[in-house]
Amino acid sequence: MAISTNTQKKIIPYLFLAPAAVLFLLFLVYPLLKGFQISFYNWSIMPTKPSTFIGLDNYVKAFQDQVVGTAFKNTLIYTLITVPGQMILAMLAAVMIHNITRGKIFFRTLYYIPVITSWVIVSLLFRYLFQSPEGLINYFLVEVFHITPDPVGWLQQAGTAMIPVIGLGIWKGIGWSMIIYLAALASIPHEIGEAASIDGANTWQRFWAVTLPLIGPTVVFTLVMLLIGGFNVFISVYLITNGGPMQQTEVALSYMYHQAFDFIDFGYAASLSFLLAAVIVTGSLLQMKFLRRPVEIS
Amino acid sequence: MKSKKWLPLFVFMTIVAMLVGACAPAAVATPAPTTPAQVQKETVIVPQEVEKVVTATPPPSGPVTLTFWHGYNADTETPFLEKTVIPAFEAAHPNIKVQDVNIPYDQFHQKLLTAIAGGTAPDLARLDIIWTPEFGDMGALAPLDEVMSDFATYKDAVFPGPLSTNFIGGHYYGLPLDTNTRVLVYNKDVFSAAGIENPPATVDDFLADCAKIKALGANHWCFGDGGTYAWAVDPWIWSFGGAMTSPDYTTSTGYLNGAQTVAAYQFLKDGVDKGYIHPGIKGGGVDTWGLLGKGQIAMILEGPWFPPSFKSQFPDVKYGMALMPAGQGGSISVVGGEDIAMFQQSKNKEAAAEFIRFMLSLDTQLQMATVGQMPVLTETTSSENLAKLPDYFGIFLEQLKNAQARTPVSNWTRVEQILTDAGTAILNGKGTPQANLDDAVSKIDPLLPKPAQ
CATH class of the missing domain: 3.40.190.10 (Periplasmic binding protein-like II)
Known part of the structure; x- marks a missing residue:
């Protein structure tokens, strides 16, 4: 081999990167571009049957489809409630676990268990809990605490059917943010908090004015990740309400799924996916622009 | 120093080349419909060779x-x-x-x-x-x-x-x-507790029995089903004399929104409102077998898989089976x-x-x-x-x-979504049966096959 050591040094890193890059291009970039192409076609899933190019028709249809509006609205509501819900409760749990002296590992594990449980299993569990009238939630509401005189038909009305979905999203997500917050809290030097105490700051002031700004980048990171996660809610909706009643609880992905796999309209489903992608990309860009201000610990 | 410039480019080009190489067949295969069509014709010929073989040897x-x-x-x-x-x-x-x-x-x-x-x-x-x-x-x-x-x-x-x-x-x-097909399955113990001797032969009998069963308590339902999809509502529509579409499946106008179909939905709506029918039919579903086994639901519609499977789950529950209660259209069930x-x-x-x-x-x-x-x-x-x-x-x-049989049309899944949504709206009191079915008809008709000329 007549390649100099210097040249080898330069080639080798790329050789290590190549497998991952190939997989990335093959399984992410290519499907993405293919999906973009499909969105302009009346796509035939039969490999032997030609698809017809219909230009922007799928996108025009999406803007005229009322259920698309409902689905995007529900996705937004889900995100706007579950993201702050997860962040606040996760922060509360993280601060408490950070400050207790005994049972740290126990509580950390306890809060993290929902994260590692299967979406499918907990979704079915929630569906079961919110059954009407004989579900466990209704039993507690009516028989034990006498909060309502009659069982609530949770999954029968659009207004209440999103509650189990949102509740599941928050409950299952707390542990993930909590672990990240815990790590961030552990990285703050003791001295800073102590200095604040000497200056007369109470616990709340210490948290609000010292701790929170120091872990700011971490909070922003979880915010971005959770927003993306929120927009991608699917399994829980699919299994708990399946978009019902009357397609009132469809979210972007569940509606897309129904279009593709129930109604076999892959072109339309692809156009919906790109509309959702446009929303997510815009949102993420805005966040990066306005929220990313690193705080230095010096 | 020269290598610094071309190396990254070279590696990138290699990757792109590999990618293109890997993707090209898939990308090209789809827009070329003519060749595979010929392949299909060939496969058709093969079974004719079988003709001779079939009778003699495998x-x-x-x-x-x-x-x-x-x-x-x-x-x-x-x-x-x-x-x-x-x-x-x-x-x-x-x-x-x-x-x-x-x-x-x-x-x-x-x-x-x-x-x-x-x-x-x-x-x-x-x-x-x-x-x-x-x-x-x-x-x-x-x-x-x-x-x-x-x-x-x-x-x-x-x-x-x-x-x-x-x-x-x-x-x-x-x-x-x-x-x-689905027939009426009833829990015999609930029937005797409610003082009912025979399963209902007609829709009127069914309603009379429901009143007796409801008298057993709020946790008792006369009938239960999982939703408003065709498998559930079609037997009622047909037994009431209604229909989904014309006999040639080309239009639902005057059939799905006809007087008898409206009457069938009104019957279901009244049943839900009176507490005869378990509210799970309005959305969210219901464990019909479980509640039938517990005696909370007295009657359900089920198919021939029911006897062997139910027996393995509820070996001690006594149940009977009867024909679909007859209405104006007779006793008609779904295939x-x-x-x-x-x-x-x-x-x-x-x-x-x-x-x-x-x-x-x-x-x-x-x-x-x-x-x-x-x-x-x-x-x-x-x-x-x-x-x-x-x-x-x-x-x-x-x-x-x-x-x-349920309407055998290629757009069936879309048709059924519209039908299910209309039924859910009716049972939840969002508009009258007539208004919801008129709306459903206007959405379903374009999805049905065009009438033959």
Whole structure:
């Protein structure tokens, strides 16, 4: 081999990167571009049957489809409630676990268990809990605490059917943010908090004015990740309400799924996916622009 | 220093080249429809060679493995298929192995679509009769009347109702494999507690019984069903004298929003409002078997798989079965069941046809009946064969004389979504039955096939 050591040094890193890059291009970039192409076609899933190019028709249809509006609205509501819900409760749990002296590992594990449980299993569990009238939630509401005189038909009305979905999203997500917050809290030097105490700051002031700004980048990171996660809610909706009643609880992905796999309209489903992608990309860009201000610990 | 500039570029180009190389065949294959169409024509010729072979010896020369997708239930039907039926077929056809794949009903449609799009469809599948028109229309299924030289024999041997679900655009894309219908199942203990002697013969009797059952307490429901999809509401619509569409399936105007259909929905709505019908039908579903077993729901509609499976779950519950309560239109239930279909992508069409013949043989049909699969061969209703069938089939065979198939149109899943939504709106009090059904009709009509000129 007549390649100099210097040249080898330069080639080798790329050789290590190549497998991952190939997989990335093959399984992410290519499907993405293919999906973009499909969105302009009346796509035939039969490999032997030609698809017809219909230009922007799928996108025009999406803007005229009322259920698309409902689905995007529900996705937004889900995100706007579950993201702050997860962040606040996760922060509360993280601060408490950070400050207790005994049972740290126990509580950390306890809060993290929902994260590692299967979406499918907990979704079915929630569906079961919110059954009407004989579900466990209704039993507690009516028989034990006498909060309502009659069982609530949770999954029968659009207004209440999103509650189990949102509740599941928050409950299952707390542990993930909590672990990240815990790590961030552990990285703050003791001295800073102590200095604040000497200056007369109470616990709340210490948290609000010292701790929170120091872990700011971490909070922003979880915010971005959770927003993306929120927009991608699917399994829980699919299994708990399946978009019902009357397609009132469809979210972007569940509606897309129904279009593709129930109604076999892959072109339309692809156009919906790109509309959702446009929303997510815009949102993420805005966040990066306005929220990313690193705080230095010096 | 030179290398610094070209190296990254070189590596990038290599990756791109690899990517293009890997993707090109897939990308090119899709927009070239002409060549594969010719391949299909070739496969059609093959079964004609079979014609000579079939009668004498088992067909293919080399060993062949068939894949067969089905949704037989896991507790009784699948084990029977795998331990008895398939081994018998393989023993008779040493060159053919059958690889069966059990896929739950709710994933079946999606998995099949994915497989078809990816060119990896199974050789054979047991399709819900409402899917055959869709897959046939799509071009995914092999026309059995062309592929099987002896198709006419089988066409004449099966019940015409289930057979009709296979006929799309001038060809038969499958053969019925099993059939079923829903009859009224009632909990005998609840009936005696409510002072009811006989199951309701008419809708009026049904309502009178409901009043008695409701008197048992708020936690008792007269009737329960899982939602407002066609499988649930069609028996009521038809028994009330209503219909989904015209007999040629070209319009729903005047049928789905006709007076009798409206009356059927009004009956369901009143039933929900009075607490006769379990609220799960409004959305969210209900565990009908569980509540029937506990005696909280007195009556449900169920198919022939019910007796063996329910017995294994609730061995001590006493239940009876009766025909669908009759309304203005008589006692009419819904035909369910499955077709067996062969895929265009199958490379082993001759062997696959052989398996279809085996599944439709009298022996296999009678064997599958022992696990609750109702046979589709007309000769099974002869008294000699009837004696070999389980006792509980009697009521289902009786009901099948007055049962209809759900609308066999290629857009069925969309039609059913509209129907289900309209029903849910009605039962939840969002608009009158008439207004909701008028709206549904305006959405369904464009999805139905155009009338023949």
